[in-house]
Amino acid sequence: MANSDSSTATLPIALKKENTVPIGSKIAELNESRSDLLNRIQGLKQDLQGWRSKLDTQVKIHRDELSELKKSLNVEVDQLRKEFQELKSTLQQQQEDVTASLRNLGLQDSTGDAKGAEEPMLDVEDQEVHASVEEVIEKRDEN
Numbered sequence: 665m666a667n668s669d670s671s672t673a674t675l676p677i678a679l680k681k682e683n684t685v686p687i688g689s690k691i692a693e694l695n696e697s698r699s700d701l702l703n704r705i706q707g708l709k710q711d712l713q714g715w716r717s718k719l720d721t722q723v724k725i726h727r728d729e730l731s732e733l734k735k736s737l738n739v740e741v742d743q744l745r746k747e748f749q750e751l752k753s754t755l756q757q758q759q760e761d762v763t764a765s766l767r768n769l770g771l772q773d774s775t776g777d778a779k780g781a782e783e784p785m786l787d788v789e790d791q792e793v794h795a796s797v798e799e800v801i802e803k804r805d806e807n
Contacts, residue, residue: 741804
């Protein structure tokens with residue numbers, strides 16, 4: 665029985681020696697794998713940072729373009745508003761001139777149509793232009 669005890673005691677030592685070599689190579693393999701993964705993660709982080717930088721640049725460019733477009737549109741709307749106001753003034757002046765001419769010719773009643781003298785008659789096209797300009801102005805004011 666003593667022989668069986670001594671052979672059993674040497675067996676685990678022999679197994680431990682055999683297993684230490686593969687454990688060492690496994691550790692080296694795991695360290696290499698870990699190093700590869702860390703390198704890949706670092707590369708992915710750099711790629712992500714590059715993409716973010718590109719996106720930030722694109723967003724800035726688009727914001728600047730939108731800002732310029734908004735300024736341009738505001739200038740155009742102001743110009744249209746000014747032109748429309750001038751047109752309205754011109755039409756009122758023309759109506760007043762026509763009313764005065766009719767009075768001078770004696771073709772208009774002495775009582776006259778006070779409301780007609782205050783508000784010029786607009787044809788359908790003028791009304792459409794007026795409505796579209798007012799819509800543009802309202803939209804711009806909302807923004």
